Amino acid sequence: MAYRPSKKFKKTLFGSGAVVVLAALNAPAAVSFVGEKYHAYKIAQPGYKKRFGSWAPVEVPAGYSVNAIHAALLHTGKVLLIAGSGNDQKKFDSGTFDTILWDPKRNTFKKIPTPEDFFCSGHTQLADGRLLVAGGTARYEILDGEVKRAGGGMRVKNESPDKPITLKKGTVFRSPSGVEYVSKFDVTVPKAKRDFEVSYFKSGQMKPWKTKVTAAEARVFVEARKEGAQALTTQAAQYEIVGLKGADADNVYGLAQRLTTEKQDFQGIRGAYEFDPRAEKYIPVAPMKDARWYPTLVTLQDGKVLAVSGLNDVGDVVPGDNEIYDPKTKKWSKGPFRYFPTYPALFLTKGGKLLYTGSNAGYGPAEKGREPGLWDLKKNAFTKLGGLTDPDQLETSASLMLPPVQDQKVMVLGGGGVGESPKSTARTSIIDLSEETPAFRNGPALPQGTRYLSSVLMPDDTVFTTGGSEQYRGAGGSDILKAQFYDPGANAFAAAADPTVGRNYHSEALLLPDGRVATFGSDPLYGNQANTKLGSFEQRIEIFTPPALHRAGTDRPALGEGPQELDQNGRVTFRTKDAATITKARLMRPSAVTHTTDVEQRSVALGLTKTKDSVTVEVPLDRTLVPPGWYMLFVTDKDGISSEAKWVQVGGR
Incomplete structure (x- = not known):
């Protein structure tokens, strides 16, 4: 006779089974919860912070959150966060344009009246400490299938x-x-x-x-x-x-000739303004000849500014008509003719030529203007540079001049294919412009293919990199919550603490005067891994504190009283009780960054002379190495611990 369980046994079995089934169903969540708790505990430990650094959110008061499209550090120590319409057509249509001035020292925020839509403008630091902002949005794009009128x-x-x-x-x-x-x-x-x-x-x-x-x-x-x-x-x-x-x-x-219902791209404006950090307001200057949306502005050795590329007033890439701004006359003149895709990465090099790394933010055909090279502005001659791996994946890549600038080495990091390409690369490449025949050579690979990577020069001669995503605008939940330090001397990456906020398109990072790094923005297409939910703009601000500052605690080298201007020999002296422990000094040019493009930042090695209670630093007189402007002066001890910065003005009055 077959065995049949009793009703009582069935109930007991069913009840136990339900518990087992529920436990199995909830196991991943439970494991995840425990893992998150352990991770939070681990990264809060002093030993972890001293090795990897730490991240902390910034408390932003209600009403002051902003879609940070652009970020620039001013010589007052405050950060200008420019949104314009912030990639929000409703704000554009209503004429609501935003700029926020953030004081990281006091964590105060101030709204700045914004006269035009500076969304996707260009900007650069002027010699007197003002920020030149030029271009922006005259009209939002209309996609294929949505254009109703030719x-x-x-x-x-x-x-x-x-x-x-x-x-x-x-x-x-x-x-x-x-x-x-x-x-x-x-x-x-x-x-x-x-x-x-x-x-x-x-x-x-x-x-x-x-x-x-x-x-x-x-x-x-x-x-x-x-x-x-x-x-x-x-x-x-x-x-x-x-x-x-x-x-x-x-x-x-x-x-x-052509009036059609094809996609109509963004269109640029001609408007140009100087932001005055003292008065804390925009001041109009002469408009550019060409309208520009997504332009690059780069300061030259004489303090003038070259404006390059951008979409014009009919939505075409400016065909090569570049312009030069003179801060003395507040007017623009014709520059050397050369075509570039939008937001090209252009760096002033020793001798005055501009290096184009090939990094850009899109817009323009895949086969035109994308090869790296050295541009002689006086002769308007362009010499192409070879050796770059994955040359078809330079869009949304990061570029920077490695520290110190005297070494004339430039690095390209990550990037992706043209447009909405699924391609992304982990490649880094370095070129040494001091060589007789310079060419790119591969550096250490990033952990994975990365677009929109932020890269920041640090006072200790390392490069801090963070964020980015593997896919176009973070699609597929591909934001990369990783950070690392690149050491140029060792030519290697070392892990840093992981950020908690994803950063992709329209994100920025910059060095603060206290030696920390602030990160802003991010504009994902989608809000989930399945790409079924629309993304929303990331308005949180997060700050990274480097490991050395955790090791130092309050015992950091400090500079005391000293002038803000150099003498005729390029020297400046500061009182300090830490002279014996200081081993090097760096001038750091403040960032003006957008769309992974920051052609401003550079680190300059300084001559260092010490007495018992003072240090004297000597700045190179070569303005192709040190363009005129305000710089942060950091001194560092033998353990790589930096001071807070003193602001010093180089030339340009």
């Missing part, structure tokens, strides 16, 4: 040599077939150029005066007044400007 660039011609003409936003251009298009912005067309040929006698006859007029031209984006296929055109045509009369109607007209 649009594109209209070239506006003016054949009158007597006067320029301004056409206001809303000006109507009419095609030969009667289709009407409306301009989306104001546009001013200069007057035409008049050339004369001087009369002279030839074979006893007077040759008459001749006048040649060359029409002036400007661009403006136009959009069809009505939806429908009748507004689509790929044929070149001349367009009448409705409302013009008399000579103006004869002299001023439009020319367009």
Whole structure:
């Protein structure tokens, strides 16, 4: 006879089984919970912090959180966080533009009135300590399938040599077939150029005066007044400007070839401003000739600024028309012509040439302007540099001049394929520009393929790297919660404490005057690993404290009284009780960073002379090594523990 369990036994068995099943189901969560608790305990231990450093969140008061697209350290010690519209079209449409000034020492926040949309502008440090901000957003993109009205660039011609003409936003251009298009912005067309040929006698006859007029031209984006296929055109045509009369109607007209419903990219602005750290406000200066969105601004050895690339006022990559800003006149002039994709990484090198590492933030064809090289601005000559592994994965890569700048070594870290490519690389490469024939050589690999990596020069001559993601804009939950130090001397990475906040597109990191590193921003496409939930902008601020500062506690070398300006020999002296323990000094140029692009930061090795109660540092006089501006002066002891910074101005008054 077969055995059958009793009802009582069945109940007991079912109850026990339920407990077993529930325990099994909850085991991963329980293990995860225990693991998280242990990890939190481990990283809080003093021994761990002394070896790997630590992270801590910044308490941001309600109403002061911001979509930090740009971050710049000012010589007042405060950090300018620029959002503009912050990649939020609703804010753009409402004209709500944000800038926050954060004082990391007091942890205070201040809202700064923001006159234009500086979202995706360029910026650089000026010699007097102001921050030049140029470009930004005139119009948000409209994706394929969402464009309802045909649009594109209209070239506006003016054949009158007597006067320029301004056409206001809303000006109507009419095609030969009667289709009407409306301009989306104001546009001013200069007057035409008049050339004369001087009369002279030839074979006893007077040759008459001749006048040649060359029409002036400007661009403006136009959009069809009505939806429908009748507004689509790929044929070149001349367009009448409705409302013009008399000579103006004869002299001023439009020319367009492609007006379509294809994707319409972001469009840039010409606006330029200096942010005054003392007055804590934006001050307008002369606008650029070309509108720019995603431009790079780089300070040159004479204190002037070169503006390169960007999307223009019709959404095309500026074809190579670069501009130079003079801080003395507050005006722009024509620069050397060369094409680059947007946000190209350009570094001032010894002798005055610019190194283009190939790092960029996108926009532009894959086969144009992406090869690294040295650019001689005076001759406008470009020498390509080879040896780079994964040269097709330089978009969203990081680049920086390794410390100290006198060594003239530059490093490229990570990156991905063009556009929304799934490719990413763990490659790092280093080039030594002091070699007779410089070429890139592979450095140690990153832990995994990484885009949007933040890289920060430290006072002890290491490079701190953090964050990034493996996929485009952190898709697939691919944010990398890892950090490490690169040691140029050992040519190796060493682990650092893991950040708790993921950072990908639109994220930044910079060195603070107290020797810590602050991180901001991140703009993921998706909010989950399955890519089914839209992402949201990361507004938390997190600060990394390096291991050396944990080892030091309150016993750090300190600089006392001293001037903020160098003497005629490039020297400056500070009182200090720690002279005996100080082993080296560095000038650190403050960052102005966006889209993984920071061409400002550089670390300069200084001559060091000590007495019992003072140190004198000597700054190189070569302005291609030390461009004019304000710098942080750090001194470091034999254990790699740095002081807090003193601010010193180099040239440029």
